[in-house]
Amino acid sequence: MILLNLYLSFAKVGLFTFGGGYAMLPLIESEIIHGRGWLTVREFTDIVAIAEVTPGPIAVNSATFVGYRLAGAVGGIVATLGVVTPSVIIVLALAMLASRFENSDRLARVKSGMRPAVVGLIAAAAFSVARVALVDSKSMMIAAAAAVLVFWAKLDPIVVLAISGLLGMLIFS
Amino acid sequence: MRRSIIIEGDKSMDSTSTSDSGRKIDKPVGGDQNRPRASLAALFWTFLRIGAFTIGGGYVMVPLIQRDIVERRGWIGKRDFVDILAVSQTAPGPLAVNTSVYVGYTLRGIRGAMAAVVGCILPSIIIILLVAALFDQISSSNYVRAAFAGIRPAVVVLIASAAIKIGRPVVRSRVELALAAAAMILVAFVRVSPALVVTAAAVYGLLVGVGGTKG
Numbered sequence: 001m002i003l004l005n006l007y008l009s010f011a012k013v014g015l016f017t018f019g020g021g022y023a024m025l026p027l028i029e030s031e032i033i034h035g036r037g038w039l040t041v042r043e044f045t046d047i048v049a050i051a052e053v054t055p056g057p058i059a060v061n062s063a064t065f066v067g068y069r070l071a072g073a074v075g076g077i078v079a080t081l082g083v084v085t086p087s088v089i090i091v092l093a094l095a096m097l098a099s100r101f102e103n104s105d106r107l108a109r110v111k112s113g114m115r116p117a118v119v120g121l122i123a124a125a126a127f128s129v130a131r132v133a134l135v136d137s138k139s140m141m142i143a144a145a146a147a148v149l150v151f152w153a154k155l156d157p158i159v160v161l162a163i164s165g166l167l168g169m170l171i172f173s
Numbered sequence: 174m175r176r177s178i179i180i181e182g183d184k185s186m187d188s189t190s191t192s193d194s195g196r197k198i199d200k201p202v203g204g205d206q207n208r209p210r211a212s213l214a215a216l217f218w219t220f221l222r223i224g225a226f227t228i229g230g231g232y233v234m235v236p237l238i239q240r241d242i243v244e245r246r247g248w249i250g251k252r253d254f255v256d257i258l259a260v261s262q263t264a265p266g267p268l269a270v271n272t273s274v275y276v277g278y279t280l281r282g283i284r285g286a287m288a289a290v291v292g293c294i295l296p297s298i299i300i301i302l303l304v305a306a307l308f309d310q311i312s313s314s315n316y317v318r319a320a321f322a323g324i325r326p327a328v329v330v331l332i333a334s335a336a337i338k339i340g341r342p343v344v345r346s347r348v349e350l351a352l353a354a355a356a357m358i359l360v361a362f363v364r365v366s367p368a369l370v371v372t373a374a375a376v377y378g379l380l381v382g383v384g385g386t387k388g
Contacts, residue, residue, distance in 0.1 A: 017267075056224060076305070110376075110378050119343055122332060128361060142327060168322045172322045172323065
């Protein structure tokens with residue numbers, strides 16, 4: 001029963017989160033902490049901290065963590081499946097719809113408006129990360145080094161992430 | 174994991190120049206016959222790699238997919254990738270999950286979507302299950318904190334470079350530039366929801382049409 005509830009609760013979180021990432025946190029808070037009483041606020045802030053220092057979408061990380069706390073590894077997997085189920089169904093439906101109207105002029109017009117907006121959204125994401133990431137001269141230096149690695153040395157993004165993590169260890173610890 | 178198809182990948186970087194035999198570039202779903210076919214295993218491994226390095230928010234996945242799937246493997250064209258991102262940002266759920274579902278579906282149908290999404294979330298699941306046991310040691314480790322303080326500034330640069338790369342073939346007229354700038358300001362500074370902005374831009378495109386970018 002706990003597994004079914006875990007699945008349903010996280011499916012709800014997945015279904016009603018738009019914008020991903022941190023947009024999901026208030027929903028998790030109301031559903032999991034206040035709604036179900038599965039976590040304390042203190043545990044929740046721990047989860048946010050851990051989601052920040054581990055790879056993967058914060059929604060997936062929190063689902064796995066909460067599920068694990070409540071029902072072990074199986075709980076972690078069930079909660080994670082719950083959070084991704086709505087995405088999988090909705091995106092698949094949209095993809096199928098788009099492929100059906102592939103040659104439609106209307107869809108082409110819709111896309112002509114959406115494409116520049118998407119570019120703007122990605123730029124906006126850079127700004128929102130910059131707000132929390134570029135906080136002092138040290139972090140500015142790392143950003144400058146990363147810019148050289150990305151734009152001039154044209155290194156793989158994964159290599160850039162690894163190098164800047166090492167730089168962080170040298171500089172900040 | 175790096176059996177990359179570099180030749181095709183390079184070609185795809187310039188897909189907007191329509192150099193390759195006048196084929197239709199903007200086929201949104203179903204896979205393009207002229208592109209290398211993705212095996213389910215390759216799709217899974219590629220997304221596993223991407224999932225393992227999506228650190229610092231779902232948007233980090235954009236430069237990672239751009240590099241691995243658009244440029245290196247050449248599985249998806251630049252513009253198709255923008256269309257996929259548009260849908261991924263409009264649908265509910267984590268951006269990383271939405272994007273992998275759509276990319277996987279485009280390449281290999283429903284099974285492809287499953288391979289991609291499982292690959293994408295598996296590293297998070299494994300790492301969180303490991304971390305949950307050792308939670309206190311890890312979250313209070315100075316080295317871990319320092320490494321992430323270093324990664325975050327790099328994430329800014331990676332996302333900015335993705336915006337530039339993705340924007341180059343898409344933003345080519347004043348109207349498009351104005352749309353991109355408006356979207357950026359609305360989301361970054363006015364805090365309007367990305368889904369709302371993409372929807373508004375779609376309606377604007379449908380009613381008014383945006384010149385320069387056909388199809």
